[in-house]
Amino acid sequence: MKAEPSKGKRLLLVVACALVDADGRVLIAQRPEGKQLAGMWEFPGGKVEPGETPEECLVRELHEELGIETKTACLAPLTFASHSYDDFHLLMPLYVCRRFWGTPEPKEAQALKWVRPRQMRDYPMPPADAPLIPFLIDLL
Ligand code: 9L3
Ligand code: MG
DSSP states (O other), X not given: OBOOOOTTOEEEEEEEEEEBOTTSOEEEEEOOTTSTTTTOEEOSEXXXXXXXXXXXXXXXXXXXXXXXXXXXXXXXXXXXXXXXXXXXXXXXEEEEEOOOXXXXXXXXXXXXXXXXXXXXXXXXXXXXXXXGHHHHHHHO
C-alpha cells in the first residue's frame, strides 16, 4: 500500500473483487482503450455511487461488467489498497467472491483471464492493484 501525503486530493472510493473459481484461479480484466490506465489488468469493480453500500456497488459492478449474479453475503473483505494518483487518492477495498451465478463475459469490451495469483505478476496491473497480489497468494 502506498499512502502519500494527500496534498488536498479528493478521496475516491472504489471497490474491487477477486472472483475465485473452483480451481483457485482469480479473474482479472483488462481495462479497455479510451479509459484511464487502458491495457492494464485489474480486479473488476468500480466507483461507489451515492446511496450504495460498497457491497451493493460490487454486486452491481459485477453484473454490469461481467454479466454474473452474486449477493452481498457472498462477498468477504480481504484487504484494501490506499494509493495516491495525480489527481485523487484511491481507497479500494478488495473483496473475495467464491459464490456467483453465470459465467463471466466481457460486457464492456474488456479482455478477461483466469489466473493463479502467482501468475498475476506477469500482467501489468494498476499501481493500486499490484500490492494486493501477496494477500491472494497467502489466501489461495
Ligand atoms: N481502479 C484501480 N483498480 C481497480 C479498479 C476497479 C479501479 N481494480 C482505479 C482506476 C481509476 C479509478 O479506480 O483510476 C476508477 O475506476 P473506473 O471507474 O475508471 O473503472
Ligand atoms: Mg470498473
